Structures are given as C-alpha cells and as structure tokens.
Amino acid sequence: MSSPSSTQKVIHYDDHYVRMFTLAGIIWGAVGMTAGVLIAFQLNFSFLNFEMPWLTFGRLRPLHTNAAIFAFVGNMMFAGIYHSTQRLCKTRTASDLLTKIHFWGWQLIIVSAALTLPLGFTQGKEYAELIWPIDLMVAVVWLVFGFNFFWTLARRNEPTLYVAIWFYIATIVTVTMLYVVNNLALPTALLHSYPVFGGVKDALVQWWYGHNAVAFFLTTPILGIMYYYIPKAANRPVYSYRLSVVHFWSLVFIYIWAGPHHLLNTALPHWLQALGMLFSLMLWAPSWGGMLNGLLTLRGAWNQLRRDPVLKFFAAGVTFYGMSTFEGPLLSIRAVNYLSHYTDWTIGHVHGGTLGWNGFMAAGMFYYLVPRLWKTKLWSESMANMHFWLGFVGIVLYMASMWASGITQGLMLNGTVENGTVLQYPNFLDTLNSIRPLMLTRAFGGSLYLIGWGMLIFNIFKSIIGKEAVNGTITVEAHDIEETKALEGTIGARGTIFNFPMFYSFMVMLGMCMWFFGQGLVMLAGVSILILFTLIAIVHFQATSARWSEWYEKLLGNWAPFTILVFIAVAVGGMIQIIPTLVVQTADNIEGRVQVPYTPLELAGRDIFVSEGCYNCHSQMIRMMKPDVLRYGDYSRLGESIYDHPFQWGSKRTGPDLAREGGKRPNVWHYDHMRRPTDISPGSNMPPYPWLLEKKVDFSRIPGKISAMRTLGVPYPEMSDEEILAQVQEQAQSIVNDLESNFRAAQPDTQIVALIAYLQKLGTSEDSQSALARVEAAK
Amino acid sequence: MSVLVLTIFLSLLLVSLFVLLFIGERRRKGFGSPEQDALLPFEDEDEDPRQDT
Incomplete structure (x- = not known):
C-alpha cells in the first residue's frame, strides 16, 4: 500500500463488529x-x-x-x-x-427473549x-444504532448516498415508529x-406493525444488502439505478398501508379491508421492479452461477423475494383470503420469504464476507454448493x-x-388429520434446510479457524471530502418540502384520500385530481427532467432532508390507518353489541391463556363467512x-376458533x-x-390488574381489593364444586380453575344500550 | 356491461400511456448522473491486519 499524499486521507474501517454480527x-x-x-x-x-411448560408449542x-426475525x-x-455503510460513505x-x-x-436482548x-x-401479540x-x-x-448510523452519514467522505443507504434509512426510521407505537403498554x-390498545384498535395497530415488521425489518434492509452485495459479487453495477429510485420510493410509501x-x-369496516387489499395489490409493481433490478444485475454473469455459491444464493434469494411478493398480494385478495386465511398456506408464504429471501440472502452475504473479513478462501465451495441444493430442496x-x-384444509x-x-x-379433527402427511413433509423440508445451515457453520468455522482477521482501509481524496461538505446543507428546509415532486405527490395523495373517504362529488373530485395531477406531473417531468434530477441529486447529498422525506x-400511510382506528369503535361498527x-x-384465566401462547393455534374471530358461522356460531x-x-x-387455526367457546361444554370437559x-x-x-x-x-396480583384495566378504559365498577378477592374466591369455589360433583379434584387457586372461568366466558356480550345504562347506574 | 366497457377503455388508455412513456424513455440519449452512482460500490480498498480494541 503506497503512503498517502497530503491531499489524501487513509480511512480504517471498523470490521471487528461486522465479524461479530456475522458470527x-x-x-x-x-x-x-x-x-x-x-x-x-x-x-x-x-x-x-x-x-414440560417451557417446551410446549405455544x-x-x-x-x-x-x-428468526x-x-x-x-x-x-x-x-x-x-x-457496506462504511464503504459507501468512505468513512469509519x-x-x-x-x-x-x-x-x-x-445479544442481551436476544438472550433475555x-x-x-x-x-x-x-405480551401475547405476534412478533411483539x-x-x-x-x-x-x-x-x-x-x-x-440509529444515532451511530446517522452520525456516520454526517461524517461521510462521499458526496452521494447510494441506494443501499436509502433502504437502511427507511429501516431505521420506520422500525422505530412501528415498534414504539405497537408496544405501548401499561405495566x-x-x-x-x-x-x-384493545380489541379492534389493537388488531389494527398490531397488523400495521406485524405486516410492516416484515416490510421494514425483513425486506428493506435486505434490499439494501441486495443493492450493495449483488453488484459486488457479480462485479457489475446494478441493472438500472433509475429503477431503484422508483423501487425505493414506491415501496416505502405503499407497504405501510397494507396491514x-x-x-x-372480519367485521372490520369494509373500506379499511378494501384499502388493505388495494395497496397490497399495488405492491406487486415495486416489489417486482426491485426483483427484476436485482436479477438483471446478473446480466452477462449467469454462467458464474454454476460455480459461485455466493451468486447462486443471491439469485435464488431474489427469486424467492419475487415469488413471495407475488404470493402476498394474491393472498390479500378477499376471495383468495377466504380460503387461505388461518391455514398453512400463509405459513408456506411466510417461510418462502424467510427461508428463501432472508435465509438465502444471509447465506450469500456470509459466504461473500467471511473470506474478505478473515483474508482467506472459503474452506469448501463444494460444501457451500451442497448447502444451497439442500436448502433449496428443503424450501x-x-x-x-x-x-x-x-388449500386442502381451507x-x-x-x-x-x-x-x-x-x-x-x-369435525375439525377430520380436517387436521387429512393434512398430517403434509405437516410431516414440512418438518422434513425444514430439517433439510437446517442440515444445510449446519454445513454453512462447519464450512465457515473451518474457513476462519487460525486465520488472520483483517480490516479494510481506503484512501480518500481531499476533493471528495470537500465536495461532500459543500453539498451538505445546500437543499435546506424549503428546498426539501417546497418542490415539484413533493407538490405533485401531495396532490395525488389528496386526490386519493378524497376518492377513498369522500362520497358523491367529493369522490368524483378526488378521482379527477388524482388523474389530472398524475398526468401533469408526467408531462412536467418529461419537459424538465434535468431540473428534477438536479433536485434529487442534491437531496442525495443531504442525509437529514432525505430522512425527513422518508x-x-x-x-402518511400509517396516520391514515391509525386515525380511523381511533374512531372505529363507533356505534355503527360495534353493531350494538358490547363485550361484558x-x-x-x-x-x-385470560392471562394464563395468553401466557401459554394459546393464540398461536386458536383464533377468536368468527369471520363473516357462511362456513365460519356454521362451524362456530x-x-x-x-x-x-x-x-x-x-x-x-389470532392468525392460524391449528385448532378450532374459540370466540364463542363459552358455555358450549361443561367445566369437566375443559x-x-x-x-x-x-x-x-x-x-x-x-x-x-x-x-x-x-x-x-x-x-394477590388480581386487584392491581383490575386497576390497570380500569385505567385502560374497561368499565369495572369501583371495588375494594377485598371485594375483588371475595369475588374471585366465590367464582373459583363454584367451579371447584362443579368439578367435584363430576369426581374431579381441584384447588380454587389452581390455574385450571381460572382458565376454565375464562373459557366459559368467551363470546359473552350484551346490548350496548343496556351496558351503557349499567355503567351509568354503577357510577 | 357499461362498467366493463369503461374498465377496458381506461385500461387501454393506461397501457397506451405507459407504452408511449417507455418509447420516450428508450429514445432518450444516454443516462444521467444517477446511473453513475451505481458505480459507488466499486471503490478499491486495501486490507489491514486487525486492529481490534
């Protein structure tokens, strides 16, 4: 390595923690x-x-x-x-x-979990x-992590932010928002x-989070990784950088709406379901744009796939991304969802994404990184190829x-x-037993995938054992540093917000909202605004694209305004979904019935139900479908x-729905x-x-829980701790007496008694007017 | 039936628009600087023995 001149600066990357995170x-x-x-x-x-309690499926x-996530x-x-960020920013x-x-x-978080x-x-909420x-x-x-990342962007020595960085920014910003809102809780x-949040509000917030955890934790960062590592591994630039601009902005905008x-x-207002379905279908376009951009980056390099396991994993990973993002919108069509929801089809879809897209992209990246981070060669390319085929057959x-x-069970x-x-x-069990051979095939496929992963561990262990770990360095030219500094701050707050792309985006959004939420003339005006401003924007862009490009280039040199726009x-999508959740519990929506x-x-008992993870197999939601109503009420x-x-x-019925389980069977049955x-x-x-x-x-903890519930708005009458405990004892004793009359022994304070009490309550509701009157009277 | 006609008409309108835009894009000469940014991952780097703390 030659010594740097006075106009150059040598940067030493911190690759130690890249190695640690890899391992x-x-x-x-x-x-x-x-x-x-x-x-x-x-x-x-x-x-x-x-x-054993701690080894149960739930x-x-x-x-x-x-x-996995x-x-x-x-x-x-x-x-x-x-x-990749250090290299793309040319800074440590x-x-x-x-x-x-x-x-x-x-790692402490993971061990705690x-x-x-x-x-x-x-907490009893999936993935949360x-x-x-x-x-x-x-x-x-x-x-x-976010602070360190943005601080690194601020200290970069490269004027432009590469597309991978955009996806990382979207990940950090959105996951923060989703995680905080969905996990708001009262200890x-x-x-x-x-x-x-409770009931339908909790359901909407949870799936706004759950769906976008997939989008912004399992997809956008991996897309960033795709945009960096596939060009590196194939040694050719990304197929179309312009397409990546469209891919990025359309994906981050549309994804958030699909929850x-x-x-x-379900009984969720129809317009919300339609919104979720519509945006899911729209996701087809950006997702496939991204997939094609990734795959076409391999143009002219397909022959390398035969021998290079890294490219093999990447190509297959991106293909699985395409398949999953085709299947996702398909499953979001109400008619298809009628069949697929609560069945293994969804499980297959999710694993196509995690095993195929995430798992294969991870394997490709690890096989790419390890030789470079330890200055060595992969111990066995044949074993990596074997890993690929085992994993592929497994998926x-x-x-x-x-x-x-x-499909069978549905x-x-x-x-x-x-x-x-x-x-x-x-008989629900007939449907379960008909899919048993398929469930066994799934376990076998998963085992093959795991064996393949074992090969990766062995291969990488043999590759790095006794090898020297190396960190990357780069020499940065002074003019790059100056250019970066000169570009930062050039766009300003006004330039970020008041510009044509923002203006047209706003008008199109306005038109969409008027169309979705308005009636009659407002709706018509919304459609007109949407079409009109889309056309004007296209014509305007065609006429003055150079100026738009100039603005976007400026934006790419200013990380803070870029982050604000992301x-x-x-x-926007989140707000339009969250605000209706706050008004969704109107009289119309609850349809005159209120939970007791x-x-x-x-x-x-409910806390035990949640703690045992019963929701992993049993739903409590009878959909507005004839077969659901015939089966469950x-x-x-x-x-x-x-x-x-x-x-x-719930989201899966390995067992039957329990929404109206109360009173269907005697205590002794449970x-x-x-x-x-x-x-x-x-x-x-x-x-x-x-x-x-x-x-x-x-x-002794029950009065505190009742108090918390009251704080959250559940209309419990004022009761002293003694009154609460007396009520507990009375109800528990009546269940114990009933069990004893059927020759079963139980202590009043055992979990089974509380759980039976809960299960027998499921589906109990009352007329909303009489509930209101009762609450008023109690006051 | 009128909905069908309207749907087909609007779909054809959109398809024509996209075809025109695609042709326009293909005729555009050269690529702007955004395509140059695609070369960013290809900066050469050296290796240093580990300097872990």
Whole structure:
C-alpha cells in the first residue's frame, strides 16, 4: 500500500463488529431454525412437547419467530449495514463505543427473549411478544444504532448516498415508529403489562406493525444488502439505478398501508379491508421492479452461477423475494383470503420469504464476507454448493407441502353440502388429520434446510479457524471530502418540502384520500385530481427532467432532508390507518353489541391463556363467512372484543376458533381436555397441560390488574381489593364444586380453575344500550 | 356491461400511456448522473491486519 499524499486521507474501517454480527447471525440462525424444526415435529407428534411448560408449542413458536426475525435476520442485517455503510460513505463508523453497545445490547436482548418466552412471559401479540422491559432495551439499543448510523452519514467522505443507504434509512426510521407505537403498554408488574390498545384498535395497530415488521425489518434492509452485495459479487453495477429510485420510493410509501389485509372478511369496516387489499395489490409493481433490478444485475454473469455459491444464493434469494411478493398480494385478495386465511398456506408464504429471501440472502452475504473479513478462501465451495441444493430442496418441500396443506384444509373447513346449509366436514379433527402427511413433509423440508445451515457453520468455522482477521482501509481524496461538505446543507428546509415532486405527490395523495373517504362529488373530485395531477406531473417531468434530477441529486447529498422525506412517506400511510382506528369503535361498527368485562378470576384465566401462547393455534374471530358461522356460531362483532388487551383474534387455526367457546361444554370437559387432550379428542395434536392442575394463581396480583384495566378504559365498577378477592374466591369455589360433583379434584387457586372461568366466558356480550345504562347506574 | 366497457377503455388508455412513456424513455440519449452512482460500490480498498480494541 503506497503512503498517502497530503491531499489524501487513509480511512480504517471498523470490521471487528461486522465479524461479530456475522458470527452472531450464523449462530442465532441455527437456534431459530432448530426451534422451528422442533415445533414442526411437535405439530405431528405431540409427545415432543414433553409435558414440560417451557417446551410446549405455544411458548416455543414465539421463540422461533422472534429468533428468526430479530436474532438471525437482525444480526445479519447489522453485519451488512455496518460493512457496506462504511464503504459507501468512505468513512469509519462514527463511534466504536456505540457499535459495541449496539452489539452487546442486541445479544442481551436476544438472550433475555430466549429466557422469558419459554417461561411464558409474553405480551401475547405476534412478533411483539417481548415483555415491556425487553421492549425498552430494544428501543434504547435501536436508538443507539440509529444515532451511530446517522452520525456516520454526517461524517461521510462521499458526496452521494447510494441506494443501499436509502433502504437502511427507511429501516431505521420506520422500525422505530412501528415498534414504539405497537408496544405501548401499561405495566402491572416487572414482567407483565397490558397493551394500551384493545380489541379492534389493537388488531389494527398490531397488523400495521406485524405486516410492516416484515416490510421494514425483513425486506428493506435486505434490499439494501441486495443493492450493495449483488453488484459486488457479480462485479457489475446494478441493472438500472433509475429503477431503484422508483423501487425505493414506491415501496416505502405503499407497504405501510397494507396491514389490514391480515383482517379480511372480519367485521372490520369494509373500506379499511378494501384499502388493505388495494395497496397490497399495488405492491406487486415495486416489489417486482426491485426483483427484476436485482436479477438483471446478473446480466452477462449467469454462467458464474454454476460455480459461485455466493451468486447462486443471491439469485435464488431474489427469486424467492419475487415469488413471495407475488404470493402476498394474491393472498390479500378477499376471495383468495377466504380460503387461505388461518391455514398453512400463509405459513408456506411466510417461510418462502424467510427461508428463501432472508435465509438465502444471509447465506450469500456470509459466504461473500467471511473470506474478505478473515483474508482467506472459503474452506469448501463444494460444501457451500451442497448447502444451497439442500436448502433449496428443503424450501421447495416446505412451501409445496404448506400450499397443499393450506388449500386442502381451507377447502375442507369451508366445504358445505345441502345447498350451503350444512358443513361437509363438521369435525375439525377430520380436517387436521387429512393434512398430517403434509405437516410431516414440512418438518422434513425444514430439517433439510437446517442440515444445510449446519454445513454453512462447519464450512465457515473451518474457513476462519487460525486465520488472520483483517480490516479494510481506503484512501480518500481531499476533493471528495470537500465536495461532500459543500453539498451538505445546500437543499435546506424549503428546498426539501417546497418542490415539484413533493407538490405533485401531495396532490395525488389528496386526490386519493378524497376518492377513498369522500362520497358523491367529493369522490368524483378526488378521482379527477388524482388523474389530472398524475398526468401533469408526467408531462412536467418529461419537459424538465434535468431540473428534477438536479433536485434529487442534491437531496442525495443531504442525509437529514432525505430522512425527513422518508419519514413523511411512511408516516402518511400509517396516520391514515391509525386515525380511523381511533374512531372505529363507533356505534355503527360495534353493531350494538358490547363485550361484558371479565370477572377478576376470568381476567386471571385470560392471562394464563395468553401466557401459554394459546393464540398461536386458536383464533377468536368468527369471520363473516357462511362456513365460519356454521362451524362456530354468529360472526364476531367488533364490540365483542373491545375490552381485550391484547386482542386475541389470532392468525392460524391449528385448532378450532374459540370466540364463542363459552358455555358450549361443561367445566369437566375443559378440565379433562387440558389434562390430556387426546383422551377427549382422539387424533388431536394439542399438547397436554397437566401443570395447570397443580400450578397456583397469585390472587394477590388480581386487584392491581383490575386497576390497570380500569385505567385502560374497561368499565369495572369501583371495588375494594377485598371485594375483588371475595369475588374471585366465590367464582373459583363454584367451579371447584362443579368439578367435584363430576369426581374431579381441584384447588380454587389452581390455574385450571381460572382458565376454565375464562373459557366459559368467551363470546359473552350484551346490548350496548343496556351496558351503557349499567355503567351509568354503577357510577 | 357499461362498467366493463369503461374498465377496458381506461385500461387501454393506461397501457397506451405507459407504452408511449417507455418509447420516450428508450429514445432518450444516454443516462444521467444517477446511473453513475451505481458505480459507488466499486471503490478499491486495501486490507489491514486487525486492529481490534
């Protein structure tokens, strides 16, 4: 390396933590996948739950999803971001200390999650199960990461922000917003809290978060990684940089709106469902634009795919991205969702994304990075190729079996005879047992994928053992540094907001909102504004594209204004979804029915239901569909779950819906069923819960929980702690007496008694007017 | 039926617009500086022995 001249500056990159995040991602990936394979086998063989509370499916499934998302993809993403950002900004990460805090803080979060989730400490919301103290840690560590990242951008020695950086900015800004809002909770103890939103509000906020956790945690950072590493690995620039501009802005704008597609065919207002479906369908275009941009970057390099495992993983990963983003909008069509929702089809779709897109992009990036970070060669390219094919066959088996399983069970559950008046398969277990071979194929496919990952671990271990770790350096020219400084601050606040692209975007948005929310003339005016300003914008752009490009180039040299515009783009969709959630509990929407608040004992039982992760297999939402109504009873009104903090509508029915379970069966049935489900339901794959008959409920905590619920707006009458406890004892004793009359023994303070109380309450509602009168009278 | 006619008419209008824009884009000579930014990942770098703290 020649010594730098006086006009040059040598930059030493911090690659130590890139290595650390890489290794952490590889190890946590194995943990997450192992948990996934275990729970896949549990679905086939319930004895694999080992009758141990911390090994049941309901507790391990959140561990699997959180490990896959936050531990595996999280660490992988951080490795890619730290490595590529330094190089794209030609500067070392701003603070080594902050990077260190980020790394160790993130690992502490993962370990905390790995301990608390199997122990049953959960918030009961999918992908947001982590309890509030861990949520606070996530918020702090994420802010440290964000601060360090933006500080690095501010210290960069490269005038322009490359497309990968845009995606990283969108990730940091949006995940902060989503995570904070969805995890707003009222703590009742060190390890327990209730979400501030309840019922339909919680459902909308949760799926605004849940859907966009996929978008902005599992997609945008990986797209940034795609835009950096595929050109590097193929040694050719991205196919179309202009397309990447369109890809980025349309994706971040549209994605955020699509959340309600998780709640289709429910009693959710029709316009919200239509909005979710429409934006999901619109996502097809940017997603495929991005996929094509990634794949076409390999133009002229396809021959390299035969021998280079890195490109093989990248090409397949991007293809899976295309497949998943085709399938997602498809599943968001109400008619398709009618069949697919609550079935394995959704599970297959999700795993196409995580195993195919995230997993393969991670493998490709790790195989690319390791030789460069340890100045070595990959120990065995053949083994990496073998990993690819094993993983690929594993995904195909997984996805194909889940498609077949989902469609089979969906058709059986929705099948009717006698002109649609009688269910063709009234016994839920018949539908479950028909998909057992497919569930086993899924577990086998997952095992192949895990074996492939084991090969990656072995290969990388052999590659780096005894090898010298190296950090990258670069020599920066003084004029680059000066040019960067000269460009920063040139756009200003006025230039950021008051410009033609912003103006047209605003007008198009205005037109869309008037169209969606207006009636009659307002709606017509909205459509006209939308079409008119779209056309004017196109003509204007064609005429003066140079000036628009100049403005965008300026924007790319100003990280803060760029970030502000990204925030506006993602916040608009969020706001338009969140504001209706605040007004959605109107009299029209609750349809005259209001949930009867849980008694103190029922509330304690509900906490056990949430803690055991029952929502992972049982929904509490009867959709507005004939087969659902025939099978489970009248469709669920929005008012019937408004006091549920958290909501428990669920997303998968491995077992039947429980929304109207109350009163359907005697207490003794639930007692026997929880102790050993197969005694009551032969062929069931539900794990036994014998510990519920032994473990005690801490009654002394119930008054505090009632008080928290009251704070959240649940209309409990004023009661002293003694009155609450007396009510608990009375209800528990009546259940115990009933069980004893059926020759079953139980103590009043055991968990089974509280859980039975809760299950028997499900589906209890009252007329909204009489509820209001009762509350007024109590005051 | 009139909805069908309207849908087909609007769809054809959109398709024609996009085809025209595509042709216009293809005829545009050369590429602007945004395409140059695509070369950013290709800066040469050297390696240093690890200087971990």
